[in-house]
Amino acid sequence: MSPTPPARRRLPSLRTPVRVPGRRTGLRSPREELAEATAHGQVYLRRLQRAQFGLALLALVAFGAVFGVLPIALYLLPTLDRHQLVGIPLSLWILVVPMLPVFVAIGWLYARRADALDDAFRDLVER
């Protein structure tokens, strides 16, 4: 924080004005639905939010399957401590070296999918 409380950043509003007041009839685009926060609009947004949340949970499960089981696996398999690779116990290799690339890989795949979900939503709304 700075001593001067910053103004919220003005988000660029790319297209036509958002609100379409008083419009009751005719076909409405998803954009208008959302803007007016109608029941349908809520459905669109909730669908995006669910999809994003599901994706995040999936990534979390993948992370847990690789990393979350590691402490208990190393605990139950002391043989990994006895076998050495280049003079260093296998358990230490497993702990230090491959886990970090795994984090990056999960993060990268997740970010790609999450951006794709956002893009799909964008297509839906701009249609």
Added chain:
Amino acid sequence: MIALLAVGAVTLGTLGLGTWGVRFARTTSDLLVASRAVTPWWNAAAISGEYLSAASFLGIAGLEMQIGASALWQSLGFTAGYLALLLFVAAPLRRYGSYTIPDFAEARLNSPAIRLLAAAIVLVIGGFYLVPQLKGAGLALNVVIGSPYWVGVAVVAVIVAINVAIGGMRGITYVQAFQFWLKLFAIAVPIIVLLIHFGGLPERAALFGDAYPHAGRTGLTISPGPAQRAQFPTAGTFRVGDRTVHVAAGATVTLPANVAIHIPPDGIVPVAHGTTPLRGHAWARPVGGTGQGAPLLVYSLLVATFLGTMGLPHVLVRFYTNPDGHAARRTTVRVLGLLSLFYLFPALYGAFGRALAPQLYTTGQTDDVVLVLPHVAWPGAGGTILTAVTCAGAFAAFLSTSSGLLVSLAGTLSHDVWPRVRPRQAVPSGVASRRRHFRTAAAGAMVIPALIALVARQVDISILVGWAFAIAASTFCPMFLLGIWWTRLTARGAAAGMIVGMLLATSAIFVGLALGEPTNGALALLQQPAIASVPVAFLTMVAVSLTDRHRVKDADAQMLALHAPEGLGLRLADGEAEGALI
């Protein structure tokens, strides 16, 4: 001498760049204007630069020396925390547009009261996190110029407070990014040179075999400071002056103050009172080798670090230099990569320290290992130069992290707390008065952490930082996760959950301290309570929210602001956002 020059250069360079750069980034708004030119790589380096603190630079290696390879879970947890941030927080929070945690809490939950609570927790977490930075500074200056511990604490506290008060270091992406590369260089190069010099890890018996740490082929001279007790894990001897003392296995001796003792060649090295002597194979076990490596404690630490990173006050504000949610995600992935690179190295310092600098076991100052290792392991010019490099890197770590923390703390004090405590003077009139408040707050926020650092000399840096993570994971993590993904969260629910999590975590830590830091059995959980306090905080938050009749009225608009992608014209423009959300 050369170490002093290196430290001085880093300090002056950082302060100079900050003060000079601040002309171009006078306020946070300017920072945001500049942000459009900042690429995700620069941003990621800046986040990593601010994040890598004394705990990463000194603490992990020190703890590894002391309790063994189970300390390395900490480096994995510190990195994995950014994965949690990426999955659940980064993009929505960027889209939402609050700059600080109290801002987010108030806007999302429509409650000014919760802002004060969040601000109080920010102060506690930031304070806990500042203490180990100052402790590291005290140790480092002691190594560099041999000054007493308190001098280093005081010097860095004053430098950082002045620096923040005059506006240096604030949100300057390029300075922080530079700090990251400096720290990576300072931790990687010395240990790689040592690896080449020794042709691999030395003294494997003490590292992975049956041996306790022992003196090298030429013996070992140890100069303890004050008189202290040390234990011989097996029978051994040492020489004081002309007198040779024989010690039975397991016996404890009191080493005289300020007198060097000499351990004969290949003799066993005594271990400071309070440290458990470990044989190589127990030391090298990542889980279950020691009391602190029990699986439950490892998981508790991982919960704290995985979920606590998102609640650190100085990390969040950096995400607003991303132009949008996509960029926030891309930046976070790069942060994962950069941190992964950095955390390969501290593990090597711990191992080298055990093999080549066992005198740190006798003095109990294992947190010094990164600083002193090069010149202990490799006497001569080469080691001296490398020690200068690690000392300079350590100073970069203290300066960047504690400046970032102090900016958050001072901002919270002057912006969130002051107006509530003194509502009459709530609206500071004019920039000058606001800046004066901020400066006073910056000086004030440094006092308590500095005092705690003076008395916390014996507590390991990593332990201190672990507490900050445990508290953040038990308070802000549930508030963020539920606030971002669950419409039913209410202000009361969030407040109840944060208070319960906070009380549980802090009382466990203080009871643990009062019991003398138990390291074995279930009591050791008091030191790292996250595995219990985080679920309780979550459950409290959910239960109280579900029974609360005061729902957040505009929850749907809030979700739109959090989750709708930018560029569609759906998101509320500024004026409307102010009206609708606050």
